Amino acid sequence: MKRIYVKEEWCLGCHLCEYNCAFANSGLTDMVKALRDKPIYPRIQVETDENGVTYAVSCRHCTDPICVKSCIAGALSKKDGVIEIDHSKCVGCLTCVLVCPYGAVVEDGSGVAQKCELCMKNSCGAPACVKGCPNGAIVYEERQAVPASD
């Protein structure tokens, strides 16, 4: 299955992926309208370590996802390898946010959890962060080794 991978060697820490993600999931067709004067809640987030290394973090779609196991409301599920979230079922306990070892599940600003669903459910159709990365640091590809969350 194709997943999003990040090559920190080429991550510039420009944070464009965050804005592209927020826009892609806004449901709007204009980025200015979608993002201007609003806090953004992207599903991919650039982290910076103490050495200044930057790295974009998003859901790895683990083979054995602990978030799905821990969901008390049955909002998280795995379908064709993609871990999906049903916002209507989420009760906002945020257990998933706590258990995700990668910090890839986050609160969406309205109290419920959100996570990367590979832009499968929005009009983008393919990960917006990958398309918008200016330096090829985020890729969407098939690889042999697949992360398990535990």
Add this chain to the structure above:
Amino acid sequence: MNFYPEFEVERNDSRCIRCRVCERQCANEVHWFDADGKVMLSDESKCVNCQRCVTLCPTRALKIVKSDCRLRENANYSDQTIKEIYRQAETGGVLLSSMGNPNPLPVYWDKILINASQVTNPPIDPLREPMETRVFLGKKPKHIRRNADGTLDTKLAPQLTLSMPVMFSAMSYGSISYNAHASLARAATALGIYYNTGEGGLHEDFYQYGKNTIVQVASGRFGVHKDYLEAGAAIEIKMGQGAKPGIGGHLPGTKAVGDVSKTRMIPEGSDAISPAPHHDIYSIEDLRQLVYSLKEATEYRLPVIVKVAAVHNIAAIASGIARSGADIIAIDGFRGGTGAAPTRIRDNVGIPIELALAAVDKRLRDEGIRNNVSIVCGGSIRSAADVVKAIALGADACYIATAACLAMGCHLCRSCHTGKCNWGIATQRPDLVKRLNPDIGSERLINLMNAWRHEIKELMGGMGINSIEALRGNRLMLRGVGLTGKELEILGISHAGE
């Protein structure tokens, strides 16, 4: 003295989403976010118009425009001229510039037009017929020799084989980044052409691309040692460079860091100013000795290129080089780029490559020694059409560097000498170097060359020529427009309509 900045940052606040990409991406620190007013502010005096912020701004909220605040108009003392005087009055220094001569001097390529077949012979369709662009560079035999059994003795002087008549010309590791070199090396290998180390030595990581590498020996001898000479497919002696004929290479100390200083074999942070001449070459007979020293050192396996800047008596110089044992002459025109050159030299010394090339090709033919050497020309070859015109004037192949930099992302802001290239090319700052991902850089170089190859084939096909060697020196395929009789005479072409 303070001037109003040359460029203005025009930010359309109604489109700005405060993502701060511009701020994070500007090595010149033009943009910043004002948390109090929640707005992006800028200091335009630092802007070099490299367009990095414009390119990355996701909402197209940014424009960099030329400032209209100028000094009082004067056709003799231009704004630029006056400001240069102010700067020199302030610093007492030589002005530095980068990239090629930007002044409005004639571009002969644009005044030369290419032929096509109509009726009397057919154009050839490169989509349906073979169309060949393979080129060999090196000495051709005067006479054939036969083996005892009568078959041809097929041994030749060492040759370079190019899949198309274009190579990446010299840019040193130091003047450009590790990732830029990696991009060039990988692209040259994938394309079956060559890139050139420049005078900064060869990083140990790139020895693996040796089959497609030309190693340069310049007056500073930076990074030259036996393994280096043996690592490449050819050795280039750099006598001069189109951007700055008469002086040597120039690497500011800010760029001589880490692996750059190690590869160059110089102390970190020291300015690497190459001597103007090679101090073992004060005349043509000395050049011959260096040519043969290098051949001896590499057991006559490699062709030797002698690169010279196009200067006034280039034809005579080339004739001397053709008799020096060199296999290839590279001529660099006055528009050739550079990572750093004194402005006055860049803008006032040397001659156009078109005229130099035509003069050299003619002289070598007049003297019957054109076969002794191949001719490579560089110094602003901007497109496939320039390549075709150069080949038809008499070049065997072209060198490109500025076009290659553009493919890698360069926006020709001409600030390489500051070492703060926002595109990760002409810089050694690790945070900037990483902006050029060689996967992308090499792919873009490959795309550019493939595109040019297609265009070269289209143009050749139109002329009814299906192999590049039949185009070489085929000046009947060219016509001039708006050129004087003298210019046409030097170019060896007729005027359109003749």
Add this chain to the structure above:
Amino acid sequence: MSQLEGQVRIPSGCAVSAMISRDGRRMNGESIIESMIPMHDRSNGLGGGFAAYGIYPEYKDFFALHIFFNSRQCQSECMTLLKEYFEIVQDEHIKVRKLPQITDEPIIRRVFVSPMQSVLRHLQIDEKELVVRIVNRINAQLEGSYVFSCGKNMGAFKAVGFPEDVGRYYRLEEYEAYCWTAHGRYPTNTPGWWGGAHPFCMLDYSIVHNGEISSYDANRRFIEMYGYKCTLQTDTEVITYIADYLLRRQGLTLEETASVIAAPFWSTIDAKPEAEKQTLTYLRNAFPSLLVTGPFSIILGFEGGLMALNDRLKLRSMVVGEQGDMVYIASEEAAIRVMAPDITNIWSPAGGEPVIVKVKEGAF
């Protein structure tokens, strides 16, 4: 006034034809003249010519110079120059039959010459090289004199007109040759100059050619490095010089020469067995400027044989026929059927594939 051939480059279309007896039997010119008639429309009356091999057996040791002179004065000027280097063995009119179709005749002479040994010793060159040099000098420098044929035991006959008229004008039925080649020309303007007609000759090499080569200036500028002077600016002239350079001066074989002029494509070469690949790569690498591109079908005549060659894309028609000891080559099959009405073995050689025919050793 419009410019003459040589002052301007004139592309032209053409018809070619040839016949050769491998047994060295000598045949008169009737048949070759006839062969040009069905291809009449491939010419436009602005040039026709023939080359014939084995026609001067009694003078076979001497160079036969065929010369056009514009005036008596040109003639005496040229003869004075010739006498500095050659013994004049015979100096005569070339017999012609006056025809209304052939006009503006120059003075047409045939001069058999023998190089002076003292001159050869002094210049330290062989007799062929001397002939080449002097002929080039006359054609480039003596206005109004033009040597259009200078081989041994062969000769070219050419004029402004349709080829069949030119053949009758020169009374070719009175000559006997083991090999004939013919040419009809369709130039794209009206030079009206006899020297511009084909075949083009250098020593015993003669070329008839149909096509317009796109590599012309690349070829010309290369070959002119070696003392040749392309005074006519025609394809035929430059191809003749290329043949002379590769065959006589470099010593290549006919096959090797064909592999330079109409080199196989790299894709073909790269698929060949190693030894052949090396040779073909060497030839393309060593003589890149002698690759000829654009449409051509040429017939190169030489002492004892001929070679026919098409450009590598076969952009011009050329057919070959074989019957008994005879080989026929022409732009159109119709021409061959005139020369050999009941011929059965006719084929069309591939582009770049040379057809080499040699007369049996000692038979010419």
